[in-house]
Structure formats: structure tokens, C-alpha cells
Amino acid sequence: MDRVTLTSNLASGAVFLAALAVLTWPLAALASIYVMSASAFLAAAYARDGLIRRLEAVVWIAPWVAAVALWAWIFAGVEGGTPWLLEVGVAVAVATPSYLAWQAGALAVRQLMAWHRTGRSVQATA
Numbered sequence: 001m002d003r004v005t006l007t008s009n010l011a012s013g014a015v016f017l018a019a020l021a022v023l024t025w026p027l028a029a030l031a032s033i034y035v036m037s038a039s040a041f042l043a044a045a046y047a048r049d050g051l052i053r054r055l056e057a058v059v060w061i062a063p064w065v066a067a068v069a070l071w072a073w074i075f076a077g078v079e080g081g082t083p084w085l086l087e088v089g090v091a092v093a094v095a096t097p098s099y100l101a102w103q104a105g106a107l108a109v110r111q112l113m114a115w116h117r118t119g120r121s122v123q124a125t126a
Helices: 003-023 025-046 053-078 084-125
Strands: none
Touching (some): 003 025, 003 084, 025 053, 053 084
């Protein structure tokens, strides 16, 4: 597993989960299972050498599809009798910005980790 990817995704997810836990802890508990499993999936996928662009796109899209499916399942349980296309549309509308914010946060953590590593190696050589 790619330790940097795993750490950054878990750290970013923890921030969003903490905010979600304030609003609704059952949803945060369900989301924590998603964050942990999607983070492990992404870390395992990015640990592979020679990941081609097409496969990298699939790896990045797969957790988003899982998020859409999870939100559609949640909305189906909450809004029984709603047309499925509407549920999927709302799920896409919720999952997309959530997933993008989570990954943007993970990218920021990865950049901070790289900056910290670079700073330490410069200090060690000085």
C-alpha cells in the first residue's frame, strides 16, 4: 500500500467526518466505513508500479461511483417511493462535491507531507 496516499486520504476524511459527526453521527459512522475502505483501495491501487493513465482514471472514478451508490441507497431509504432517477440525480449532486472536496483535502495533505519531507532533508544536509 502507498503509505502517503493512505495517510492523506484518511486525514482528509477524518476532517470531513468530524464535521459530519456534529450534524448526524449515524451518517458519519456509515461514511467512516466508506472513507476507510476507499482510502485502502486508493492506496493499494497507487502502490502498483506502472499505473497507466486509463487505469488511473478508473481507479480514481471507482470510489466516486461507490459514493454515488451509497448516497442513492441512503436517499432510497429516507425517501421511499421517490423515482429512482431522481434519487440517483440527487446522489450524484451530493456525492460529486463531497468526493472532490475529500480528494482536494487529501491532495493538500500529500503536498504538506512532501513539503515537510523536503524541509527535513534540506535541514539534514545543512
